[in-house]
Amino acid sequence: MAYLELKNVYKTYGEGANQTEVLSNINLSIEEGEFVAIVGFTGSGKTTLVNLINGLLRPTSGEVLFKGKRVVDTSHERGVIFQNYSLLPWLTVGQNVFMAVREAYPKKDKSFLKKRVSEYVDMVGLTPAINKRPKELSGGMRQRVAVARALAMNPEMIIMDEPLGALDALTRGNLQDEILNIWSQDKRTALLITNDVDEGIYMADRIIPLKPGPKATLGPEFKIEIDRPRDKTALNDNLNFKKTRNAIIEYLMDIGESRKSSSSEEFKLPEVSPKSFVA
């Protein structure tokens, strides 16, 4: 039995005539300890998929199973790193993490909680900024706080919704390594949603493209057979990497093309001509 399983999941928003089907017939299974990446265009329903898995949303039909049990609500077993960090701006870095830790360990005393907070803040290298508020931090630092907050709750599975989407290339690379480092330490199950194929290949064991919505559905999976730890610079010359990368991009491009050609609508240009203001 798979660790996380989605069976024939459909998700629609709205009712009656305004109904739009965002996700259609999603089937996915993830094994324990696996690192899976889902790649897709922006607006293809990735965040909806994440919210179905973490329990913020419930599918219209079909079921989401986590360790064989149906997901009906959020759970501390599944930690979430949100796309827009979602730190609480009135709390400091330490307080943001502390809030999560206290919920995850309601029975532990304060010194244990404080120790755990400083441990995880230290892990993401933010000890000097522990008393700062989110708005005093850079984007990369904020995302690290979000990572520390999610991991400090000791989830069995980490769900990341485009966690590095808003960051510059350099910070992005650093954080990718940090996340991989943390993941490899205790081999938690991880699900990464991203729009960057290279990021997916560098980090994941398997990549599954999400065909763009409405009626988004998962495409065929691509296994990444590159040994870990992966070296980013050497990766560019790796034949396997090139092959997988080209295959995925080709697949995604093809979907893009077919989406374009499938639209039969013709756009008529309005007949306008420049008006002379001189005469």
Next chain:
Amino acid sequence: MGQEIILKQGQNSSFLKPLLLKLTSRFQKKSVLSSLKKTGITVLSILLFLGLWHLGSKALYNKEASFKIEKALTERGQAAADAERDCIASGESSCQPNTLPSPAQVWSSLQSLIADHKVITADKAAFSAKMADVNAKLIAKGKDAIVYTGRASFIDIVLTSIKTVFAGFLLALLIAVPIGIIIGLSPSLRSAFNWFIQVFKPVSPVVWYLLVFMIVKTLYIGDSTDNAFVISFISVGLCAMWATLVNTAMGVSSVDKDYINVAKVLKLGTFQKVFKVILPSSLPLIFTGLRITLSVAWMVLIAIELLAQSQGLGLFVWEEFQNGANDSNAKIIVAMFVIGIIGFLLDRLMLTVQNGVSFNKNEAV
């Protein structure tokens, strides 16, 4: 040695650094020039205002004076008109034209009000010294002490008004914030309360006063103590609370969805969710509401004190108007300025508190 001390001081006052920086930058040449310019413009505009006021009041004075002389002429003949003219020119208080007072008259009225305050304070002190023995005996016998019941001075009147406003504001806060939070959290309660808010929000202060009067009057039956203060502060509170109620409900119901998602993913309990996520994120809106409430409270206060006969600025203005003494108009204008300046200071106070509690939503993540 000296260096060491300086270093230590620097460490101790690290939290003062931003303040010091601000102060030192104030003294930089450029900002001195620009702030001089700013104060210059303000002073100039005040002088211009006083000048226009002076000219305007002079014109009104002349019009009123010539009307008086004209009237004397047509009704009682030339001799009476000349007498009237001489009387006005001599500055005799009995025949001064009654119109908008000039800035100088208002200023002297202010001084006479302050002098009056000193007299009354001395009076009070003398009274309590005289009655000390008698009161001690009365209290020993278990009777009420005799208190000073003379006329209130202008400063006492202002203090009564401020007290009334703060009592009303506090009442508004205690009613509007909890109800706002509750109806903000529950959409069904919100629609249940909506008609109530929409109907009562536009009701005039006068009507609120009458409603409160009906209720409090009955509650105070058999009690001889003065209930004017109670009636006026409750009316002020009820008039002013709507802005806070609506803003609190809106702030609580429109918390950023991201924060709600965080609360759900962390599985915060209801109490934690309300106090750690929803309330902090709606604080800026709540405080905007409270600021409006305070300024509305100060504005309706005058009308309500007038009706409730509470010894505050509203009653002062009304009594001066009824009084019609020579300097009554000047005293009314003094009260007008005092009301305006206190209102401005209250608003500043709330703004400072508001800036203290709010975080910048645009910059925050």
